[in-house]
Amino acid sequence: MLPFVCTAVPDVPTGVGVAVGAGEWTRGLAMWLRWRSRAWERQSLVSPAEAPVVMAH
Incomplete structure (x- = not known):
């Protein structure tokens, strides 16, 4: 068996x-x-007031 050679x-x-x-x-x-x-x-795509509220299930 030949040894493994990574080409x-x-x-x-x-x-x-x-x-x-x-x-x-x-x-x-x-x-x-x-x-x-x-x-x-320092960057934001959505202001905190407009951010959606995410509720856990």
């Missing part, structure tokens, strides 16, 4: 792998900065 992940990163990694790091850094700024707390 989907090469040992040496290719240009595509480096680009994907750079994209993930950039997205992670952007989300971390957004998390630290708490920017989403």
